[in-house]
Amino acid sequence: MATKLFRNLVIGGVLAAGLGAMAVKPRSFSDKRRNYVPTLSETMYAHRGLHDAGSGLDDADAPASNEYVQYARSMAVQAGYGSMEDVDPIAPENSLPAFAAAAEAGFGIELDVQSTADGQIVVIHDADLMRVAGDSRKIADLTYDELVRIPLFPGAEPGAAVSPLATGEMPAGQYQHVPLLSDVLRLVDGRVPIIVEFKFDDMRSWGEADENFMNAAADLLDAYQGEYAVESFNPAAMNWYKQNHPDVCRGQLAQDLRFGEGDPVVWGAGKLVFNWMSRPDFVAYDVQNASSKALKLVRSMGALAVGWTVRSAEQYDEAMPYFDRFIFESFVPEGTPGHDLAL
Template sequence: MASNMVKKVLLGGLAAAGAAAWAIAPRRSSDKHRHAVQPVPDVWYAHRGLHDAGSGLNEQYAAESGEYVALARRMAMKAGYGTPEVTGPIAPENSLASFAAACEAGFGIELDIQMTADGRIVVVHDNDLMRVAGDPRRIADLTYDELTRIPLFPSPSKPGDARSAQAGDGEPAQVPQGYYQHVPLFSDVLKVVNGRVPIIVEYKFETNRYWDERDEEFMDLGDALLSAYDGTYVMESFHPGAVAWYRKHRPTYAVGSWPRRSSFGNGVLPWAAGSLGFNFLGRPDFVAYDWHGGNLPQVRAARAMGATAVSWTVRSSDEYAICDDWFDRHIFESFVPQYR
């Protein structure tokens, strides 16, 4: 009796392990070869461009972020954005200036795209503009024309700010005077990059729990821009439906899952996302994972089965030293990598 019980437990354990391995497995090497899929280019990727205001620029990383901000401003001015007389940010996160700065410095770029109320594809991370512009309105409720009149990190923000210092109260009555950057069209970003450096493009959704006609439209429009782009890029998303869409419609391109528990709310779904449990839906070529979790069993297993592991977001040389052995590529900000 005891022997039978042990066998059942062992068989159950093996079945569970097999199911887990099947769920998190990336695309098979034979399929990559058949479609001639190129690997994720081996460069450092500047998170939301090389920026002098925005994500990661807080007191915790002040020891190294000064050099990073100075480089972002210098490279943006080299590309023709701003002047030394501009006292506010020159190259805020996800702006044309920040992407031009990354190109001038020779870094790859990681960026986020969303769709506006009038069906334009723009580059912006948050679902609203509160953090980056002091404006509480949502991207999905604004037209691109409205976005052009909302400065990113407006005065009294200063270089090195992680968050806009201005509490917004709605759309400005007219386009502000003087130098400023606004949420850009994805098409304009692609013109600025112009194939000079590789891009990791993240499709951002208001929710990752559902899929509707607007999401299909978003995928079609984003893909149309990328298909016409003569440069190197890979695609990623929190949403497993977007990963599956690209694997189906664009099998020759590298596709990545970007699992994050908080993007799925509460319950079983967040646990499954963080455990790479949705990989079976799209069989990604790479996995972008919080740098703290690079040594977790699911990440190590996916990497052992052929997935490229990409860290996000490394913000200091100390963090890089901790996680470098766990990852094949890195998305960074707030410090300047010592080689590039």
């Protein structure tokens, strides 16, 4: 009896392991070959462009951030935006100058897309404008015409992580606002590879608005002649790409959260249990979770591992054994092949 029970437990364990492996399995090599899927270029990807205001610049553990800010500004100026004497930021995160600066330096770019109230595809990370413009209104509730009247990081000093309060009125002089994806693609013009993250407010539902968002953004990217890949925390978005654009390199964003932390879908995606939906070519994983067993398993099965977001040379060195590509900010990577990073 005991022998039979042990045998059944072993069989059950093998079946469970097999099902688990199938659940996290990435896209197969034969599928990639059949659809002529390009791999993710081997370069460093600048998080939201090379920026002098915004994400990651409030990290007290990143003493190189001042050097990074100056480098971002110098590359933006070299690309034709502002001057080093400007007292306000000239290249806020996810702005045209930030992307121009990254392209000028030869880095790849990671950016975020959402849809406005009038169906325009714009490049911005947060669901609202509070952090970047001091305005509590949501992107989904604003038209693009309204967005161009709201400056990013108005009156901030270079290196600011959060903007001072904005009035929401059209300011005088030059300023940066939330850009259209079409304008970003026109600016980059194939010079460097791009990773496009699809952002969603609610990941537990999927409706007509989501379909419209995916179609509108995919149409812009499909017409683009440069190299790009797509990613999302939402496995349904990557499943949409699997069904509609199997020739595009796609990635599952994830982080290893404790149970009960954050959205249940994000928690599940962190364990990669939704890979059966997205069948990703790469997994973009939080570098702080570098030793994750789920990441190690899916990497052994052929998925590229992309680390986000590395913010210091020390963190980069520590994460190197666990990842194949990196998204970075707040520091200037040294020794990256093909880049002259001297200031």
